[in-house]
Amino acid sequence: MVESAEFTIEVEHLVKNYGPVAAIQDLSFSVRRGEIVGLLGPNGAGKSTTMRILTGYLPATSGAVRICGLPVASHPELTKYHVGYMPENNPLPDDLRVSEYLWFRGRLKEVPRAKLRRRIDEVLELCDLKRVRHRILGRLSKGTRQRVGIAEAILAEPAVIIMDEPTIGLDPHQILIVRDLIAGLRGRMSVIISSHILPEIEVSCDRVLIINGGRIVAQGSPAELRHEIFGQTSYRVEVSGDTAALPTLLKDIDPTLRVAALGECGPDGFCAATLTTAHQADLGERLLQFLPAQGYRIRALSHTTPSLEDVFLAATRRSWDARLPDGAKGTGDSRAPLPKF
Amino acid sequence: MRHFFTILSHEIRSLLFSGSTYIAAVLFLNVMAFIFAQILEDYTKTPQENPPAAIFFRLFWLPVWFMVPLLTMRSIAEERRMGTLETLLTTPASTAEIVLGKFGASYLLYVFMWGTTMGFHYLLHYYARDPRVLDPAPLIGGYSFIAVSGLLYVAVGIFASSLTRSQAVAGIFSCVLLIVLTIGPSFLSSYSVLNDESFKGVKMAVDSLLVSQHLEDFTHGVIDTRQIIFYVSGSALALIFSVLGVEAKLLQG
Numbered sequence: 001m002v003e004s005a006e007f008t009i010e011v012e013h014l015v016k017n018y019g020p021v022a023a024i025q026d027l028s029f030s031v032r033r034g035e036i037v038g039l040l041g042p043n044g045a046g047k048s049t050t051m052r053i054l055t056g057y058l059p060a061t062s063g064a065v066r067i068c069g070l071p072v073a074s075h076p077e078l079t080k081y082h083v084g085y086m087p088e089n090n091p092l093p094d095d096l097r098v099s100e101y102l103w104f105r106g107r108l109k110e111v112p113r114a115k116l117r118r119r120i121d122e123v124l125e126l127c128d129l130k131r132v133r134h135r136i137l138g139r140l141s142k143g144t145r146q147r148v149g150i151a152e153a154i155l156a157e158p159a160v161i162i163m164d165e166p167t168i169g170l171d172p173h174q175i176l177i178v179r180d181l182i183a184g185l186r187g188r189m190s191v192i193i194s195s196h197i198l199p200e201i202e203v204s205c206d207r208v209l210i211i212n213g214g215r216i217v218a219q220g221s222p223a224e225l226r227h228e229i230f231g232q233t234s235y236r237v238e239v240s241g242d243t244a245a246l247p248t249l250l251k252d253i254d255p256t257l258r259v260a261a262l263g264e265c266g267p268d269g270f271c272a273a274t275l276t277t278a279h280q281a282d283l284g285e286r287l288l289q290f291l292p293a294q295g296y297r298i299r300a301l302s303h304t305t306p307s308l309e310d311v312f313l314a315a316t317r318r319s320w321d322a323r324l325p326d327g328a329k330g331t332g333d334s335r336a337p338l339p340k341f
Numbered sequence: 342m343r344h345f346f347t348i349l350s351h352e353i354r355s356l357l358f359s360g361s362t363y364i365a366a367v368l369f370l371n372v373m374a375f376i377f378a379q380i381l382e383d384y385t386k387t388p389q390e391n392p393p394a395a396i397f398f399r400l401f402w403l404p405v406w407f408m409v410p411l412l413t414m415r416s417i418a419e420e421r422r423m424g425t426l427e428t429l430l431t432t433p434a435s436t437a438e439i440v441l442g443k444f445g446a447s448y449l450l451y452v453f454m455w456g457t458t459m460g461f462h463y464l465l466h467y468y469a470r471d472p473r474v475l476d477p478a479p480l481i482g483g484y485s486f487i488a489v490s491g492l493l494y495v496a497v498g499i500f501a502s503s504l505t506r507s508q509a510v511a512g513i514f515s516c517v518l519l520i521v522l523t524i525g526p527s528f529l530s531s532y533s534v535l536n537d538e539s540f541k542g543v544k545m546a547v548d549s550l551l552v553s554q555h556l557e558d559f560t561h562g563v564i565d566t567r568q569i570i571f572y573v574s575g576s577a578l579a580l581i582f583s584v585l586g587v588e589a590k591l592l593q594g
Contacts, residue, residue: 080431081433085431091425091427094423095359096355105432107347108348108429
């Protein structure tokens with residue numbers, strides 16, 4: 001194992017074409033040791049293809065991928081030791097028992113026999129599978145199968161774990177278990193997960209990569225992304241008084257503070273206003289001091305943060321708009337079909 | 342080759358757990374027992390020149406046509422359909438090890454099933470109480486032929502399975518390939534056009550592929566290295582094509 005490398009995954013100018021369709025176009029990113037990274041993107045954005053290339057399962061058309069400093073293209077047999085992979089829908093052989101399956105996979109990943117038995121006990125415990133260890137895989141519920149997939153991915157303690165939609169189709173309780181499991185890997189293994197469940201990514205991931213049409217359209221921590229995409233903070237305030245004079249008065253607090261939306265005033269004279277500012281610091285306290293001093297009455301003030309969902313929608317929309325020529329907006333379809341094997 | 346034995350034992354295990362193995366085994370033993378009974382019946386009616394064992398192996402192609410596809414069609418096609426091929430190929434095991442492991446398991450089972458037919462000869466010997474009916478020479482020759490030719494036939498089945506995600510397509514494809522391999526050369530050699538002097542080389546090549554001739558040689562104790570090289574190199578070629586078949590599917594997308 002190359003323990004010294006700071007980055008466990010390095011991707012440079014990755015391109016993957018399926019015939020004439022470009023699934024990935026010039027993708028570059030890197031993942032630090034112990035970091036949990038979420039891969040977000042609409043269907044057909046190239047998430048699964050990227051993950052398959054990282055595992056060495058699919059060859060890239062061009063570009064370089066290094067796992068623990070080793071190039072995947074020239075040393076696939078070495079990089080595969082460092083990768084634990086759970087594909088989309090988590091295919092498992094139906095006729096094996098849980099412990100037999102883990103034993104078989106452990107032997108394939110060259111975990112020494114003496115260590116493997118102990119390690120299987122550990123991952124079964126970790127993934128809450130002790131009770132089902134002698135059950136046949138084909139008869140397990142979806143959530144349990146999903147946990148078997150995760151147990152298999154972490155079995156050989158690889159430096160990199162790649163999970164394609166690990167929480168898809170799980171109930172909230174099981175999502176919580178899986179989330180805790182992934183969080184438990186932080187600091188020890190680099191984890192890349194793709195998911196459609198955005199709050200999921202927000203809770204578990206240190207960093208988010210949003211890809212669309214095979215390119216990275218935004219990356220950073222959820223907070224950074226919010227700032228990058230929206231570039232502003234917004235407040236919702238319920239205020240009573242001369243709302244017409246509000247925009248000019250707000251300039252005194254902060255020059256960039258403005259009224260983005262003003263709702264209808266209710267019978268009690270209070271109306272809801274949405275204020276936005278490019279200012280980084282929290283302006284809540286100053287609003288609470290300043291507005292009453294000007295004769296306004298405030299009933300409620302809240303800080304509204306755009307959810308990761310808003311960020312995701314804005315970032316992918318922005319990338320569509322940038323890629324499509326004027327007049328063709330919304331009609332383009334760059335979805336690359338995922339190969340079926 | 343570190344992973345070969347891991348995959349081999351896993352494959353043997355899953356073959357033993359799969360219904361199609363038992364269907365193949367039952368069909369095979371039934372057909373072979375029927376053939377053997379017919380041969381014995383012929384022997385009771387008219388005196389024969391050859392020992393029953395030699396006659397018995399002449400019909401070896403019949404079970405090959407249905408048993409080999411049943412044993413091998415599942416191996417790679419099913420993994421591809423289930424998606425487990427993807428997880429298998431992302432482990433440090435190489436494609437060649439995976440294909441060889443699957444081939445090894447199917448081949449061992451094939452040889453084992455043929456091995457069970459030795460019981461027929463034993464029973465005959467036990468009840469006939471005549472040392473002449475259990476002539477060990479054609480038996481050893483016949484079973485060696487089965488073991489050597491099985492390499493090629495099972496490899497062809499694995500190759501068919503590596504090309505598709507459907508077990509049925511794999512089964513039919515390997516059945517067709519096996520029919521072509523076993524009786525194709527004798528059809529070709531019967532064309533009179535090949536008797537022409539200018540086709541002498543072609544005629545020789547076709548004649549050397551005659552499976553019935555190989556069998557005849559083996560049962561008469563003639564071990565021709567050319568025949569062994571034909572089966573061994575043919576199976577190696579089929580396995581190389583299987584590895585390419587698995588990998589080419591990844592390239593085309």
